[in-house]
């Protein structure tokens with residue numbers, strides 16, 4: 001029974017927006033302009049909800065650009081959500097191609113840096129260094145700067161570092177789709193080891209075979225929306241059905257459909273999100289109240305703040321003027 005298991009990750013109306021198509025200087029001007037509403041926003045995530053329990057192995061599927069990596073980056077703490085509540089009970093470690101690796105440092109230096117960031121001591125790192133290097137199969141390349149690595153090599157390094165941190169919650173982004181076959185097999189064996197240990201795992205993949213083989217539950221994300229979550233077999237079947245429907249469309253229909261979905265991710269707004277929260281019968285009145293505040297997160301000061309700021313500046317200048325004139 002899921003209720004008896006410990007709740008590891010709980011996401012409530014997680015959103016992420018990106019500013020659309022302006023240059024840096026235009027963005028700064030927009031921030032400084034009191035009448036600007038700011039650049040148009042693209043809602044990469046429009047309010048994602050799920051609960052994941054200890055030992056759950058959860059697949060995340062969805063077409064290109066649907067928001068899978070954005071969600072994983074939020075779960076692993078590399079990105080901040082724009083709004084919503086995320087509760088994580090445990091230490092997370094992200095296995096992804098090159099995420100968090102510093103190009104100007106060598107493989108070995110990256111191992112030390114990432115391990116220190118995970119709270120390891122230098123002594124612990126020294127003890128584990130050889131094992132991590134060996135697992136990575138990188139040989140002498142381990143002392144070369146990571147910027148000279150291929151994506152497969154980066155993936156091997158990232159994977160080796162992450163699996164040696166003994167995380168509670170593992171977040172795996174396409175880790176098996178790069179690298180050579182020998183490494184993929186080694187990686188899969190390691191992931192199965194984690195699964196057997198009862199760790200909580202999120203696994204993004206475009207391979208439905210891998211998702212079916214490895215996960216128990218699956219989240220389907222579609223153009224920023226949480227389309228479904230449930231037993232893997234059921235969700236993957238629905239997703240494949242949708243995919244064959246989509247593949248059956250003509251090229252123009254496909255492109256129109258995609259444009260339409262993307263347009264919905266631009267026209268979505270805080271009011272619509274607030275309405276969804278308020279209509280959600282699973283939420284208590286208190287939850288609704290809490291989740292509906294701070295929705296309009298952004299870098300832009302409201303007009304009232306500008307008025308207060310201007311009044312304070314005038315007051316300050318007037319005080320200085322009085323001081324200079326009258327001593």
Ligand SMILES: Nc1ncnc2c1ncn2[C@@H]1O[C@H](COP(=O)(O)OP(=O)(O)OP(=O)(O)O)[C@@H](O)[C@H]1O
Nearest residue numbers: 018019042044062063064065066067068069070071
């Ligand atoms: N830094 C960014 N700035 C602007 N838009 C972004 C940024 N990062 C992601 N996006 C947009 O957000 C949407 C979701 O991207 P994301 O990479 O999360 O999708 P995905 O499901 O992981 O795709 P894929 O399967 O191709 O890896 C995409 O439309 C993408 O263009």
